[in-house]
Amino acid sequence: MKTNESDKYIEFDAKLDKYLRGEMTEEEEKEFKSLLESNSDLQERASITALMIRTMRKEDVQQNKQMIEDISSMSESEFRRVAGLKPKFQIWRKIYAYAAAACIAAILFCGGYFVSQQSMQPRLANALAGEYIAYVNLDQMITRGGDAAVELEAISKAIQDGAELPQVIEKLTEMHEEALGEYASDYEQYVDQIDWLLSMAYLRNGELKSPKPYLKGIIDRSPNSELAVQAKSLLSQL
Amino acid sequence: MPVVPSHIYQPKDVETCFRETRSKAITMLRNTFNMSYSQAEDIYQDSCLAMYQNIKRGMLDIKKMTSSLSTYLITVCFRQASKSFRNVTHLEDISAPEFQESKIDSLLNDTYLKKESVELMWQIVHELPDPCGSILWYYYGKNLSMAEIAPKINFNGADSVKAKKSNCLSRLKKFYKDQLSTILHDNED
Numbered sequence: 001m002k003t004n005e006s007d008k009y010i011e012f013d014a015k016l017d018k019y020l021r022g023e024m025t026e027e028e029e030k031e032f033k034s035l036l037e038s039n040s041d042l043q044e045r046a047s048i049t050a051l052m053i054r055t056m057r058k059e060d061v062q063q064n065k066q067m068i069e070d071i072s073s074m075s076e077s078e079f080r081r082v083a084g085l086k087p088k089f090q091i092w093r094k095i096y097a098y099a100a101a102a103c104i105a106a107i108l109f110c111g112g113y114f115v116s117q118q119s120m121q122p123r124l125a126n127a128l129a130g131e132y133i134a135y136v137n138l139d140q141m142i143t144r145g146g147d148a149a150v151e152l153e154a155i156s157k158a159i160q161d162g163a164e165l166p167q168v169i170e171k172l173t174e175m176h177e178e179a180l181g182e183y184a185s186d187y188e189q190y191v192d193q194i195d196w197l198l199s200m201a202y203l204r205n206g207e208l209k210s211p212k213p214y215l216k217g218i219i220d221r222s223p224n225s226e227l228a229v230q231a232k233s234l235l236s237q238l
Numbered sequence: 239m240p241v242v243p244s245h246i247y248q249p250k251d252v253e254t255c256f257r258e259t260r261s262k263a264i265t266m267l268r269n270t271f272n273m274s275y276s277q278a279e280d281i282y283q284d285s286c287l288a289m290y291q292n293i294k295r296g297m298l299d300i301k302k303m304t305s306s307l308s309t310y311l312i313t314v315c316f317r318q319a320s321k322s323f324r325n326v327t328h329l330e331d332i333s334a335p336e337f338q339e340s341k342i343d344s345l346l347n348d349t350y351l352k353k354e355s356v357e358l359m360w361q362i363v364h365e366l367p368d369p370c371g372s373i374l375w376y377y378y379g380k381n382l383s384m385a386e387i388a389p390k391i392n393f394n395g396a397d398s399v400k401a402k403k404s405n406c407l408s409r410l411k412k413f414y415k416d417q418l419s420t421i422l423h424d425n426e427d
Contacts, residue, residue: 010401013403044415050346050350067252070251076287
């Protein structure tokens with residue numbers, strides 16, 4: 001019996017909550033009001049609950065009032081600090097942000113330029129080799145005769161074809177050292193041609209810096225030669 | 239008799255209120271709108287500033303406020319989020335609707351508006367013993383749901399809280415009626 005009474009109140013309290021929260025339809029509200037009118041016990045229960053809610057709500061209102069007063073007396077930066085918000089984006093921060101963005105852009109630009117230069121280097125070197133390689137007078141070398149001349153002719157052809165360049169460079173380097181060594185060598189008379197071909201081999205191999213000492217050597221040794229004129233012209237472009 | 243349990247209704251400063259509201263609002267926004275933490279944080283931040291501007295301009299009328307500042311702020315957050323996520327409208331999911339003043343008024347006749355009645359209720363609700371004190375203050379004072387209250391008072395689910403709440407109201411009603419009749423009787427004498 002008591003359980004039934006408890007259930008009745010649980011059910012009524014749920015209805016009362018629904019009413020107080022404004023969640024009833026017009027029909028439900030009408031039904032609820034007629035229930036109150038017909039039952040004084042439930043009417044009293046509803047009134048006491050309503051008074052209790054109002055009393056409790058006063059705490060909220062009082063607290064809200066105090067907090068709103070506190071907030072309204074705060075500056076925005078103070079409010080941001082108290083509310084745990086991010087600080088305002090100040091002008092100096094903007095300047096720093098722009099400066100940082102500019103630095104990043106510069107780094108990207110320079111980096112990009114460097115990378116593009118790096119990627120362009122082999123193509124440029126190859127193009128220079130193609131342009132200058134014809135200046136070695138092979139006919140004149142052959143006329144001078146000798147195994148060295150035949151060897152250089154074969155090397156020149158290999159450079160033009162771009163074949164086995166590392167081996168070609170190694171061979172020409174040996175020839176260069178032998179030509180300028182203490183002992184007499186067949187390569188001595190062709191030292192400028194060897195250095196020129198070595199420069200061409202490096203360029204064909206995509207290296208722009210390596211030819212420089214060999215080209216300077218040609219200019220120093222034979223400043224008035226046609227090869228020295230070409231070496232100066234090529235050096236100016238490296 | 240104990241007063242209102244301090245863990246339920248202690249006076250808060252603005253900082254504490256925002257600290258508590260922040261985590262609640264961000265969690266609710268993320269769960270409801272399926273947004274990232276930073277998106278929810280941005281919306282919370284914009285909402286706080288909107289509320290601050292309203293307070294500064296005197297647009298927040300304390301007398302017309304039917305909810306706590308925390309609930310008001312969460313409502314603003316949801317409105318802001320709904321603007322950003324137009325396809326989602328979950329405003330009704332924020333929390334249970336607040337008790338309406340007009341409905342409360344409709345249930346209070348002159349007897350309950352007397353000074354003695356009001357003062358007596360104030361005294362009673364501030365001296366409610368637990369678990370009734372916790373249940374009634376959490377439910378009616380802080381607008382928490384039964385499911386939210388259950389773990390706070392170590393109850394086994396929403397239904398247990400619902401039954402106990404009803405029982406607490408019955409006891410409160412009886413105590414209030416007895417006390418009020420004594421007071422009114424004494425006053426007549």
